[in-house]
Amino acid sequence: MANKILAVLEQRDGVLKRSAFETVSAAFKIASELNLEAEAVVVGNEISNINDIGNYGISKVVHLKNADLANYSSSGYRDAIVNYATEVDADYIMLANTSLGKDLAPRLAVKIGAGCLMDCVKLDTTSGELTATRPVYAGKALVDVKFNSGKKVITIRPNVFKAQSTDDSSVDVTVKEVSSPNLKTRVVEFKKSEGKLDVAEADIIVSGGRGMKGAEHFNLIEELADSLGAAVGASRAVVDAGWRPHGEQVGQTGKTVSPSLYVACGISGAIQHLAGMSSSKYIVAINKDKDAPIFNIADYGIVGDVFEILPALTEEIKKVKQG
Amino acid sequence: MKIAVCVSHVPDTATKVKIGEDGKTIDPNGVTYVINPYDEIAVEEALKTKENFGGDSEVIILTLGSDKSKETIRKALAMGADKGVLLKDDNQRDSFGIAKALAEEIKTLGCELVFCGKQSVDYDNSITGQLVAEMLDYSCISVVVDLTIEDNKLTAEREIEGGKEIVESEMPAVVTTQKGLNEPRYASLKGIMSAKKKTIDEKPAADSENLTEVLKMHLPPPKQAGRILGTDSSAVPELVKLLREEAKVL
Numbered sequence: 001m002a003n004k005i006l007a008v009l010e011q012r013d014g015v016l017k018r019s020a021f022e023t024v025s026a027a028f029k030i031a032s033e034l035n036l037e038a039e040a041v042v043v044g045n046e047i048s049n050i051n052d053i054g055n056y057g058i059s060k061v062v063h064l065k066n067a068d069l070a071n072y073s074s075s076g077y078r079d080a081i082v083n084y085a086t087e088v089d090a091d092y093i094m095l096a097n098t099s100l101g102k103d104l105a106p107r108l109a110v111k112i113g114a115g116c117l118m119d120c121v122k123l124d125t126t127s128g129e130l131t132a133t134r135p136v137y138a139g140k141a142l143v144d145v146k147f148n149s150g151k152k153v154i155t156i157r158p159n160v161f162k163a164q165s166t167d168d169s170s171v172d173v174t175v176k177e178v179s180s181p182n183l184k185t186r187v188v189e190f191k192k193s194e195g196k197l198d199v200a201e202a203d204i205i206v207s208g209g210r211g212m213k214g215a216e217h218f219n220l221i222e223e224l225a226d227s228l229g230a231a232v233g234a235s236r237a238v239v240d241a242g243w244r245p246h247g248e249q250v251g252q253t254g255k256t257v258s259p260s261l262y263v264a265c266g267i268s269g270a271i272q273h274l275a276g277m278s279s280s281k282y283i284v285a286i287n288k289d290k291d292a293p294i295f296n297i298a299d300y301g302i303v304g305d306v307f308e309i310l311p312a313l314t315e316e317i318k319k320v321k322q323g
Numbered sequence: 324m325k326i327a328v329c330v331s332h333v334p335d336t337a338t339k340v341k342i343g344e345d346g347k348t349i350d351p352n353g354v355t356y357v358i359n360p361y362d363e364i365a366v367e368e369a370l371k372t373k374e375n376f377g378g379d380s381e382v383i384i385l386t387l388g389s390d391k392s393k394e395t396i397r398k399a400l401a402m403g404a405d406k407g408v409l410l411k412d413d414n415q416r417d418s419f420g421i422a423k424a425l426a427e428e429i430k431t432l433g434c435e436l437v438f439c440g441k442q443s444v445d446y447d448n449s450i451t452g453q454l455v456a457e458m459l460d461y462s463c464i465s466v467v468v469d470l471t472i473e474d475n476k477l478t479a480e481r482e483i484e485g486g487k488e489i490v491e492s493e494m495p496a497v498v499t500t501q502k503g504l505n506e507p508r509y510a511s512l513k514g515i516m517s518a519k520k521k522t523i524d525e526k527p528a529a530d531s532e533n534l535t536e537v538l539k540m541h542l543p544p545p546k547q548a549g550r551i552l553g554t555d556s557s558a559v560p561e562l563v564k565l566l567r568e569e570a571k572v573l
Contacts, residue, residue: 072488074463099483103465106418106450110457115419115534118448131538136446140340141349141540149534185462185492192486201484204572228573246503247482252336252444253360253502261572272336278546282570284562290551299549300565302558312556316563320573 002037005030005092006085007058008108009042010100014070016042016049019096021056021163026123026156027094028057029164033125036092041084043077043178045070054171056163061171066178073186074103080178082111090151092130097155105155114151121160130154138252138275158201159258199248202231204261207250207277209235211266211287211306215243220310221265227317233257233277235267251276266306269294286310324380327434328369329425329451330362330399331443332392340542347537348415358395361440364500366399367507369438372472381405383432387424387528389413400518401510407521408432410528415537418446422454423531429459435495441466442499452499462492468503 007027009020024040031038040053040061053061064080085093085108093108095101097119109116121142122133131146132154199205206225208218218232225232234244236251250257252272262280267273269285269292277283278297285298286309295301302309334340335355343350358366366384373380384399384407386392396407410424429437437456442449449465456463462477468487469480475494480487482501510518552558552565567573 099466099481102449103453106453107457107463109419109450109534110454115417116448116450116454117535118450135543136540137334137338137340137349138336138444138447139543140338141342141542143347143537144539144541145535145537147534148532148536185464185490187488188491189489190486191480191489196485198485249502256447261566261570270337271339279543282566282572283546283549284566295551296548297546299570300562301549301551302553302555302562303551304554304556304558309556309559312559313562316559317573320563320567 002035003092004088004090005036005038005094006088006090007038007040008081008093008095008101008104009040009053010096010098011042011044011047014044014046014048016047016052017098018163019098019158021053022158022161023094023096023156024053024056024058025164026161030092030094030123030125030130034130039088041081043069043080050173051171054169055165057166059168059171061173063173063175064178065175066181068181068183069178071187071190072100073181073183074107075184076181076186077104078107078111079182081108084176085112093153095153095155097157101155105153109153112151112153113149114153115147115149116153117145117147118155119157120154121157123154123156135256138256138272139279140275157258193247197231199231199233199250199257200255203259204228204230204263205233205250205257205259206230206263206265207233207235207267208238208244208265209267210237211268212238212243213266217307218243220306224263224310224314224317227314227321230263235273236270264294264298265310267294268292269297324376324436325432325434326369326372326380326382327385327429327432327437328362328365328382328399328404329385329437329439329455330366330395331359331440331445332356332386332388332395333359333443333445336360336444342540342542347540349540356391356394358398359440359443361442361444361500361502363507364502364504365438365440366402366404367505368470368498368500370403370508371505372436383408383434385410385425385428387412387416387421393523396523397518398510400521401514402508403514405521407523409523409525411525412528416531417533417535418448418450418454419534420531422451422458424528425451426455426458427529429455436472437461437497439497439499441501452497456497459495462494462496463499464490464492464496465499466501467498468501470498470504
C-alpha cells in the first residue's frame, strides 16, 4: 500500500476555512507527484461544508467528531489526529500555517517523531523527495529545506497555494467518534474583534504610518479600507505610539502579509516593515517624502499629502464600485 | 517555584540580510545581535510571575548557542532574572535540536513553568515552545497576550485571526509570549551592575539529531520601483484605473 499524506483541515464554527481547501489541493498535488495516498482529516463537531472537499481532488475525508471538540483544544486535537495518523501509519501531515496550524503542527511532530517545516511557500518534488522553500528573517531571505526524518509535518502559508478544483467531486466522508477527548488545554471562549477583517487573512490591506500624524486621523485609513473591503494595517511606529492595536502591526515584529494589494499611507518603509509586506502582489505608496524607501518597492506611488489624497481616493473607489 | 525562560540571541531586526560564505546562513559581519524581542516579553512575564508568587521563586534564563550568547543572558539577568544557563553548541541546530536541549535542561532544573517568545525573529518557525512542551509532556498555550495563573490553573488570551481565544490549561506549562502581553522593563544601572555578579552555568547542550536541514539560503527577487503617478489628488483617477485595468486587483 502506498504511503499516506494527511491534510489536516481547519474549521471554525463548524465551517471549513478557505485555507482548508488550499491544504487539500497542495496535499493532493504532492500525493500525485510522490505517488502517495492522500486523505483529509478534520476535527470538530458538526461541519456544514465538509462535502465541498470533494471538489479539490481528495476522495476520502475522515471526520474526528465530538461535541467537546467543536472549539480548538490543543490537547484534544493533538491526540485525535495523532491516534488517527498512527492507525493509518501516515508519513506526511500537512496543515495551513494559521494560528491553529502553528500551534498544532509541532505538537503532532513530536508525538509521531517527525521533523517539522513551517510556513512553506513552495514545495518541490523534482528530486524525488520533498524539498520546501520558506521565508526567514520575516521574508528578507528564503531557505530551501529538506527533511532528515521518516515522518514529516509541513505547514503551508495561507494565500500562496491555490485551491484547485477538479472535475471529480465525489468524496467519501467517514465519521469517527472521538471518545472522552483530552481537554486539558482548551478554548473556552472566542472574543471576536469588532467585525474587522484581520490583516493576516485579508486580500487587500490599507496601512497607516507616522505620516498620519495621530490616532484621530486613522478614520481616513478606515474609510478607504471600508470602500475596498480591506483590512486596516499599521506600522510599528504607530503601534508603539499607541495609536493602533498591535494586532494590526505589519512587519518583522508584527505580521508578515502577502495580499493582492497593499496600500501604504504615510509609511516611509523601515526595513522591518518592508520585510513584512514586500511580497504583496501590488503595492501602492502615498507619502509626501519622495525619498521614502517605500517608493523603491511600490508599483504605483503618489508623492503627496495623505490628508488630501486619501479622501479623494476613497471617493473614486466608491464611484468605480458603484459604476 | 522555578521558572525557566528560553531566550535566543538574534540579529537585530534592522539587519540587512547578506548571505554568508556557506550559502546556508547569514553573513554575521557587521550584524548587531540582540535578545529576541519576543523573548524580552517572556523575561518580563517571568519576573512579574515571580513577583506575584513571592516566596522562593526563581527565574532561570536558558540559552543555546556559542559564548557570544552570554551577552543576551546578561541582558535578561540585568532585567532581574536570578541566574543563567548557557547550553553550549557552536553548530547549527534545527528547532528540534534546540528544543531537545532546552527540554533536557528544564527537566534537570525541575522548572514547572516555562516562558518562551512566540517566535524568534531569525528563523520565524514559531514552534520551539510547543516542541519543548510536548517533549516534557507539559501543557502549552502559544501566542499569549494576557495571562493569569492561580493555583495550578492557567487562563490566557491567545491572539488568533480575527480575535482572541480564551484558553484554560493546567500546570506544569509552557507559555509563548506575544507583543501586548506586557511592556518589558528597562534594566536599571543597579540591575546591570548586579547582573555581572550573577552566575551563568555553562554546559554542553544535550546531543540531538536535526530532523530538518537547510540546503541553501537565498534572497527574494528584487522588487522594481514602479511609477510615480503625481503629487496630489489629481493622480487618483489614474491610480484607480491602473489598479482596475493593469493590476486587476479591484
